[in-house]
Structure formats: structure tokens, C-alpha cells
Amino acid sequence: QQQVKQSPQSLIVQKGGIPIINCAYENTAFDYFPWYQQFPGKGPALLIAIRPDVSEKKEGRFTISFNKSAKQFSLHIMDSQPGDSATYFCAASIKGTSGSRLTFGEGTQLTVNP
Amino acid sequence: DAGITQSPRHKVTETGTPVTLRCHQTENHRYMYWYRQDPGHGLRLIHYSYGVKDTDKGEVSDGYSVSRSKTEDFLLTLESATSSQTSVYFCAISPREQETQYFGPGTRLLVL
Numbered sequence: 001q002q003q004v005k006q007s008p009q010s011l012i013v014q015k016g017g018i019p020i021i022n023c024a025y026e027n028t029a030f031d032y033f034p035w036y037q038q039f040p041g042k043g044p045a046l047l048i049a050i051r052p053d054v055s056e057k058k059e060g061r062f063t064i065s066f067n068k069s070a071k072q073f074s075l076h077i078m079d080s081q082p083g084d085s086a087t088y089f090c091a092a093s094i095k096g097t098s099g100s101r102l103t104f105g106e107g108t109q110l111t112v113n114p
Numbered sequence: 115d116a117g118i119t120q121s122p123r124h125k126v127t128e129t130g131t132p133v134t135l136r137c138h139q140t141e142n143h144r145y146m147y148w149y150r151q152d153p154g155h156g157l158r159l160i161h162y163s164y165g166v167k168d169t170d171k172g173e174v175s176d177g178y179s180v181s182r183s184k185t186e187d188f189l190l191t192l193e194s195a196t197s198s199q200t201s202v203y204f205c206a207i208s209p210r211e212q213e214t215q216y217f218g219p220g221t222r223l224l225v226l
Contacts, residue, residue, distance in 0.1 A: 032212040043217030099164035104156040
């Protein structure tokens with residue numbers, strides 16, 4: 001059961017463009033939404049995260065937009081660079097009695113052409 | 115990789131053999147996780163630990179077991195490996211719930 005759906009699967013933009021990656025979730029109990037970035041041959045690394053009490057969060061060139069009523073959130077990369085070429089994963093989690101666990105989207109492979 | 119090592123980094127094994135993967139951390143983080151990564155599926159949680167000897171199942175736990183006898187080590191065992199368990203396995207650690215998870219470098223496992 002895929003509780004977090006991510007789109008698109010792949011995305012190609014030119015340098016300076018603004019790629020947007022979207023995620024939708026089903027479980028309204030999710031209360032923490034991180035984005036991870038993964039380069040080939042490496043483990044994922046946290047990029048930015050948001051909690052549902054805010055609608056937007058910016059860190060450098062990366063912005064998360066969060067729409068609680070639509071159960072959707074998205075990642076925007078401003079002034080994209082070839083070095084941003086990577087796979088991006090959205091995720092969601094709920095706190096539980098034995099700790100929280102992340103549910104990941106399927107991933108988006110981003111290519112930024114020079 | 116935030117003081118996380120995984121061993122082995124690569125392994126080829128045959129169907130039906132037992133396999134143990136090790137995750138070792140030097141950060142003294144409470145939470146440890148095992149994920150598998152397959153094309154089209156993202157990362158899926160296998161098992162996790164919320165303290166020494168405290169573990170729980172993730173979404174794809176069938177065929178896997180774990181143990182955590184001390185804070186720094188989290189072992190993942192495939193009791194009898196199958197070809198469907200061919201994957202890249204990542205360990206992650208976190209100091210608290212819903213905090214950053216720091217991932218290890220991964221173990222690439224091929225089951226023939």
C-alpha cells in the first residue's frame with residue numbers, strides 16, 4: 001500500500017529553471033514531511049522538512065509548499081544548477097508508541113542540463 | 115555519512131543461504147532503521163529499533179529479522195535469501211523521533 005504518491009518519475013530542466021516535484025498523501029495523521037536528496041552510489045540525505053502547521057518553508061534555493069486540505073506538498077528548486085541533478089524523495093511520518101517511521105514516495109530523478 | 119558504516123558493502127550469495135548485514139554507528143543515536151531500495155519503489159522500511167533490544171516491523175518485514183544488543187550495532191538477517199531480496203540495503207540512524215535520519219552508504223546484495 002503506497003501511502004505517499006510522488007510525481008513525476010523523472011524531470012529534465014535547463015540550468016536556471018524551477019523544477020517542481022509533487023507528493024500526495026492519504027493518511028491525515030501524518031505530521032512530518034521531509035524531502036531527501038540522493039546522489040548515485042550514496043545514501044539519501046535530508047534536504048528540507050516541514051510540519052503541517054505552516055504552508056511554506058524555504059531553505060536557500062529549496063522551498064516546500066504544503067496544502068493540508070488537499071493533502072499535497074511539493075518541492076521547488078529555484079535557479080536550478082547541474083549539481084542539483086539527483087534523485088529526490090518525499091516522505092511522511094506519524095509519531096507512534098514505539099517511535100515514528102517514514103513512508104517514502106517512489107522518487108523523482110532530476111536532471112539539470114547546463 | 116554521519117558516523118555510520120555498513121558491512122559488507124557488496125555481497126553475492128545463493129538462494130537459500132543465510133545472510134547478515136551489519137550497521138554500526140558512532141553517534142550514540144537511539145533510533146536505527148533498515149530500508150531496502152528498489153527501482154520504482156523508493157525506500158521501504160524493513161525493521162527499525164527504538165532502543166537496545168527494542169525493535170518493530172516495517173512495511174516489508176517478511177523474510178527478515180533484526181537484532182540490536184548494543185546501541186551502536188543493528189543487524190539485519192535474511193534467514194534464507196531469495197532472489198526477490200536482491201536489493202540495495204540502507205541503514206539509517208536518528209537521535210529522536212521525527213528528526214533527521216542519517217543514512218549509511220548502503221549494501222548492494224545480489225541473490226543468485
